[in-house]
Amino acid sequence: MNFNEIAQNRYSCRSYDAERQVEDEKIRAIFESTVLSPSACNSQPWKYYIINGGENAKKIRDCIQPNGANKFVQNCPAFAVVTEKEATLKSFVIEKVKNSQKWAENDIGLSVAHYCLQAADLGLGTCIIGMVEEEKVREYFGIEDKIRLVIATGYSADEAPRNKVRKSMDDVCVVVE
Numbered sequence: 274m275n276f277n278e279i280a281q282n283r284y285s286c287r288s289y290d291a292e293r294q295v296e297d298e299k300i301r302a303i304f305e306s307t308v309l310s311p312s313a314c315n316s317q318p319w320k321y322y323i324i325n326g327g328e329n330a331k332k333i334r335d336c337i338q339p340n341g342a343n344k345f346v347q348n349c350p351a352f353a354v355v356t357e358k359e360a361t362l363k364s365f366v367i368e369k370v371k372n373s374q375k376w377a378e379n380d381i382g383l384s385v386a387h388y389c390l391q392a393a394d395l396g397l398g399t400c401i402i403g404m405v406e407e408e409k410v411r412e413y414f415g416i417e418d419k420i421r422l423v424i425a426t427g428y429s430a431d432e433a434p435r436n437k438v439r440k441s442m443d444d445v446c447v448v449v450e
Contacts, residue, residue, distance in 0.1 A: 299392075
């Protein structure tokens, strides 16, 4: 697929095939792409914790279903817990910017986009989940860094992706001349 086809095929999957595990080589390919995502001063202020099946998948599901939310992850086999690390920017950049750690948020977003688009290219569905019981995740998996989000990953149980409804180009893009 070309990039536009990948972008068109990527959607927030909310129905996973419980019978299909994500192959280790596909997980590795996703992370090869994630490492290539751009970041300020090449800081790469993220760390991904991979959960692929087993008891740990049950534990992470427990952490992302508070009060009955996100029921669709029940059949999802794999997850990535995305954490924020300290941004290691060049000293001259830190001197000029009051809160240089804010750049980490953008960098993490770019790496998550790479993750999701690579997964789509490999035939996998993803859903970015922001409703995370952070303390439970820390306790279960021994994570000390700030937890930003979890990405549910697996094969879709649906035949075709849902239709995308997006704003028009005129609503989101202005050409300044």
